[in-house]
Amino acid sequence: MATISFIKAQALSNDFVIIEGNPLGLEKIQHIAHRRLGIGCDQVIFFQRSQDKTVMDVQFFNADGTEAEACGNGSRALVTFLALPKITLRTKTRHLNCIYSNGMAVINMGHALISDVEALILSNQVGAWNGVDVGNPHLIAFVEDIERIDIVAMGPLLENHPTFPKRVNVSVAQLQAERILLKTWERGSGYTGACGTAACATTGLAYAKGLISDSMLVSQQGGDLLVTPTEQGIWMAGPATIVFKGEVF
Numbered sequence: 001m002a003t004i005s006f007i008k009a010q011a012l013s014n015d016f017v018i019i020e021g022n023p024l025g026l027e028k029i030q031h032i033a034h035r036r037l038g039i040g041c042d043q044v045i046f047f048q049r050s051q052d053k054t055v056m057d058v059q060f061f062n063a064d065g066t067e068a069e070a071c072g073n074g075s076r077a078l079v080t081f082l083a084l085p086k087i088t089l090r091t092k093t094r095h096l097n098c099i100y101s102n103g104m105a106v107i108n109m110g111h112a113l114i115s116d117v118e119a120l121i122l123s124n125q126v127g128a129w130n131g132v133d134v135g136n137p138h139l140i141a142f143v144e145d146i147e148r149i150d151i152v153a154m155g156p157l158l159e160n161h162p163t164f165p166k167r168v169n170v171s172v173a174q175l176q177a178e179r180i181l182l183k184t185w186e187r188g189s190g191y192t193g194a195c196g197t198a199a200c201a202t203t204g205l206a207y208a209k210g211l212i213s214d215s216m217l218v219s220q221q222g223g224d225l226l227v228t229p230t231e232q233g234i235w236m237a238g239p240a241t242i243v244f245k246g247e248v249f
């Protein structure tokens with residue numbers, strides 16, 4: 001029986017199965033991501049190397065088998081696995097410049113494109129919602145006290161709201177002096193301990209609104225990311241580890 005080689009990686013507890021090669025079919029991806037029947041992960045990542053090995057074509061799939069245009073933590077996990085000083089990740093929506101130095105992946109995720117969704121009537125309204133695109137779509141609200149928000153109850157309602165035919169990642173954030181506290185319900189994967197693109201989208205939103213002017217630590221249940229908004233794009237720096245490798249049927 002044919003087997004598929006894979007790498008298991010995690011970044012701030014957001015976990016990934018990384019496979020070199022073309023994407024597998026929907027059922028195979030769902031099986032690999034299943035935490036009882038397969039390996040278990042939040043996203044399955046497929047990549048192919050260019051001839052000179054400085055450019056990688058990357059595709060991300062959520063645990064439910066749907067394709068995502070971007071994945072911040074997964075991108076850092078892949079850069080950490082490849083351990084090359086400078087590469088470009090060619091994703092579905094953006095080309096990402098990546099640096100790997102001293103065991104840390106630093107990636108320019110591009111710009112945050114903000115849209116106005118305040119006029120929408122959303123269930124479980126917690127304040128003003130903003131649409132933010134950083135290659136993939138996010139819905140974000142700043143709140144006074146993040147502890148009071150049940151993202152697991154609210155997330156699926158907003159993820160599947162008819163306003164978002166392609167569904168959406170849902171986050172609530174609390175702004176502190178040099179830190180943003182963040183909780184995210186991921187489209188297609190549910191609650192995860194951290195989401196890299198949500199961290200970048202939230203920091204980009206705060207920057208665009210003039211709420212911050214410099215780097216922020218974005219703290220999620222799985223740990224901290226350093227996110228730096230610049231005119232040239234949003235830089236994300238943070239850890240990722242390779243956990244094990246194996247073969248799956």
Ligand SMILES: N[C@@H](CCC[C@H](N)C(=O)O)C(=O)O
Nearest residue numbers: 068071072073136195196197
């Ligand atoms: N874990 C991610 C985001 C993965 C994709 C997302 N669920 C989507 O559907 O857009 C991250 O670290 O950014």
